[in-house]
Amino acid sequence: QITLKESGPTLVKPTQTLTLTCTFSGFSLSTSGVGVGWIRQPPGKALEWLALIYWDDDKRYSPSLKSRLTITKDTSKNQVVLTMTNMDPVDTATYYCTHRRAAGSFDYWGQGTLVTVSS
């Protein structure tokens, strides 16, 4: 049974760096083909893909946010960490951690964590 859970601050100030941790179970990020991604959703708006890390440490980022994002993994702890620099109120959103199904979709999602950017 695959589960994922996001953790991190609920409130950050503008210009600060956001660090979110995804802790997962039911699969290993050292297994060939496995990927873990981050997707966000501003209140009342659509989903936006942010980043993905693969079992082989290949990392992919949304081109529009690439300069602000870093994704890393700790296979021994079953964790993936996303950092986003220079936070702005427009970054207020629910951030989801996801398990990437083979090829092109996301089959398991965490419950999401709402991050508010405000001074």
Place this chain on the structure above:
Amino acid sequence: EIVLTQSPATLSLSPGERATLSCRASQSVSSYLAWYQQKPGQAPRLLIYDASNRATDIPARFSGSGSGTDFTLTISSLEPEDFAVYYCQQRSNWPLMYTFGQGTKLEIK
């Protein structure tokens, strides 16, 4: 960057009716097209992957079709629990990235 356009933005139907949701890509996305259902306060749920394959435990009333740039999600006979927001999503290879449509809200008429 590939843009996905979903239509209609809102679809008002009654239980038992057939729902047809459209997703159009700005350029060919091959078969890497997925559909998700999202209910208020919940994470999205994968319904369809690779354009036409139902995900685990998804009822047979949900079906996906299409290729290239035009894709459709069909719900053959709406159940009360099907009223939600639906998103399409694609994966492109160059650059490797994922994009979502803006969503279709399926509401009770």
